Amino acid sequence: MSKTVRADVSKGGLPFEEALKKLEGVVEAMESDDLPLEMLLARYEEGSKLVKICQEKLAEAELKIQQLEKTASGEMKLRPADVSED
Amino acid sequence: MSKSKSQWDFGELFPAEQARKVLSVSELTAQVRSLIEKQVGSVWVTGEVTNLRAQSSGHMYFTLRDAASQLSCVLFSREKVPHRGLLADGQKVLLQGDVTVYEARGQYQLIVRAVELQGVGALQVAFEKLKQKLAAEGLFAPERKRPLPKYPQRIGLVTSPTGAAIRDVLHVVRRRNPGLEIILAPCRVQGDGAAAEIAAAIRLLNEFNHQPSTLNLQLILVTRGGGSLEDLWAFNEEIVARAIFESAIPVVSAVGHEIDFTISDFVADVRAATPSAAAEIITEGVFASRQFVQSLMRRMMQAHPRKRLDESFQRLDDLQVGLLCHGRQGVRERQIACQNLALRLRQVRPKQLLKQRRELLQMNRQRLRELARVRFKDLKNNLAATETRLRLLGPEQVLSRGYSITMDAVTGKVLREAAKVNAGQKLKTRLAKGEILSRAVK
Numbered sequence: 001m002s003k004t005v006r007a008d009v010s011k012g013g014l015p016f017e018e019a020l021k022k023l024e025g026v027v028e029a030m031e032s033d034d035l036p037l038e039m040l041l042a043r044y045e046e047g048s049k050l051v052k053i054c055q056e057k058l059a060e061a062e063l064k065i066q067q068l069e070k071t072a073s074g075e076m077k078l079r080p081a082d083v084s085e086d
Numbered sequence: 087m088s089k090s091k092s093q094w095d096f097g098e099l100f101p102a103e104q105a106r107k108v109l110s111v112s113e114l115t116a117q118v119r120s121l122i123e124k125q126v127g128s129v130w131v132t133g134e135v136t137n138l139r140a141q142s143s144g145h146m147y148f149t150l151r152d153a154a155s156q157l158s159c160v161l162f163s164r165e166k167v168p169h170r171g172l173l174a175d176g177q178k179v180l181l182q183g184d185v186t187v188y189e190a191r192g193q194y195q196l197i198v199r200a201v202e203l204q205g206v207g208a209l210q211v212a213f214e215k216l217k218q219k220l221a222a223e224g225l226f227a228p229e230r231k232r233p234l235p236k237y238p239q240r241i242g243l244v245t246s247p248t249g250a251a252i253r254d255v256l257h258v259v260r261r262r263n264p265g266l267e268i269i270l271a272p273c274r275v276q277g278d279g280a281a282a283e284i285a286a287a288i289r290l291l292n293e294f295n296h297q298p299s300t301l302n303l304q305l306i307l308v309t310r311g312g313g314s315l316e317d318l319w320a321f322n323e324e325i326v327a328r329a330i331f332e333s334a335i336p337v338v339s340a341v342g343h344e345i346d347f348t349i350s351d352f353v354a355d356v357r358a359a360t361p362s363a364a365a366e367i368i369t370e371g372v373f374a375s376r377q378f379v380q381s382l383m384r385r386m387m388q389a390h391p392r393k394r395l396d397e398s399f400q401r402l403d404d405l406q407v408g409l410l411c412h413g414r415q416g417v418r419e420r421q422i423a424c425q426n427l428a429l430r431l432r433q434v435r436p437k438q439l440l441k442q443r444r445e446l447l448q449m450n451r452q453r454l455r456e457l458a459r460v461r462f463k464d465l466k467n468n469l470a471a472t473e474t475r476l477r478l479l480g481p482e483q484v485l486s487r488g489y490s491i492t493m494d495a496v497t498g499k500v501l502r503e504a505a506k507v508n509a510g511q512k513l514k515t516r517l518a519k520g521e522i523l524s525r526a527v528k
Binding site: 016020023024027030037040048054055062063065067068078081083 | 379391395
């Protein structure tokens with residue numbers, strides 16, 4: 001798991017799990033009634049940023065599938081996979 | 087009797103001496119070999135394996151026999167035979183190969199090209215045997231199992247590019263985590279040499295992972311769809327088990343259907359029941375997180391500050407209405423209280439009290455008057471009665487009957503004894519009517 005986090009960091013910004021955990025904390029705080037309005041506004045702004053971060057990490061990208069091959073000379077190369085898909 | 091011809095007498099065909107052709111052993115053997123190869127050639131033959139010898143070269147020698155005959159067989163190491171390791175003495179097999187002559191020994195034999203195991207349970211026995219062996223070596227040890235990364239971004243896939251498994255996997259991944267990057271190491275998943283290809287694909291992905299690249303492979307999925315035990319057999323081969331065991335990247339194995347368990351399933355870090363199930367496991371983290379983020383967003387909108395403000399405004403309005411209401415209510419309550427007090431005050435004012443007292447006085451006066459009247463009457467009656475009684479007791483009654491009372495005229499003292507009267511003493515005598523003044527003589 002720590003590997004994932006590191007990978008996230010290398011990609012830039014807050015690790016996904018941390019962002020998610022923070023977002024959960026923010027929402028829980030916002031849901032508590034005794035949060036003063038000023039704090040609520042601040043939390044809302046923070047939460048909105050975290051949602052954006054989380055969504056970026058979960059981005060609906062196009063599924064990328066490549067085929068790994070070893071050439072006669074022993075070199076490895078990737079090329080678009082020919083996959084028969086219905 | 088004519089001279090009968092011997093069956094061995096070929097007459098003109100073999101003229102004596104100069105016509106005789108003598109062959110060397112090699113020549114003869116070569117001729118026989120050629121004859122056999124042309125006339126018999128490629129065959130299918132069935133029998134039982136005996137006297138099996140596996141040489142270090144990888145070639146295998148054995149005798150195939152049935153109840154009456156024997157046939158020498160050679161299985162060269164270059165032949166891609168799926169169940170080579172399962173050949174054993176007593177194993178019933180169907181062989182395909184070419185009949186030839188091993189000239190060095192002048193022995194005809196079968197060069198085996200393909201082997202099909204026969205007899206029920208042969209594969210099952212082999213499966214159990216390998217399973218026990220690898221278990222004893224610790225290849226299935228639970229403590230060796232590595233957890234899968236929760237949010238994999240790039241995975242290796244070992245399967246056939248044309249199989250049903252890859253379609254299922256891509257279908258699920260596209261739906262649940264299309265952001266996943268897949269590096270396919272294509273291989274055949276059944277038939278001769280499939281096991282070696284699978285093992286090589288796993289090793290290739292590990293080798294690829296060693297390269298300095300931006301993103302590492304976070305797991306490898308080894309998979310194929312359902313099939314017969316024979317179809318799935320490649321995943322029960324030791325070479326595949328070793329490759330999975332040695333993989334530095336965690337491996338998910340998903341072979342066949344739910345009911346199919348293969349050796350690769352036991353060695354892998356995670357076993358999935360089907361290719362689709364494997365894809366679901368791999369995408370679970372991202373899929374669940376996406377839903378979680380959705381729910382958090384909904385909750386955040388529920389707790390939106392604007393909402394709180396709206397609520398506050400509404401509450402303020404409520405309070406304002408309440409305030410006015412309570413103000414009016416207060417005034418009203420006091421008004422009512424005041425009215426009550428006024429009423430009570432009116433009820434207790436002095437005029438009323440005076441009237442009451444006057445009435446009481448009047449009443450008492452009347453009672454007094456009444457009492458006095460009654461009392462007076464009683465007294466009057468009493469007086470009359472007493473008068474009568476008095477009259478009855480008084481002297482008048484007696485006097486009227488002729489008696490008289492004599493008193494000392496000076497003192498008025500009633501005289502009851504004559505002896506106490508002095509001569510010359512003045513007397514007063516009372517009669518019924520009037521008095522007589524006299525003087526005593528004697």
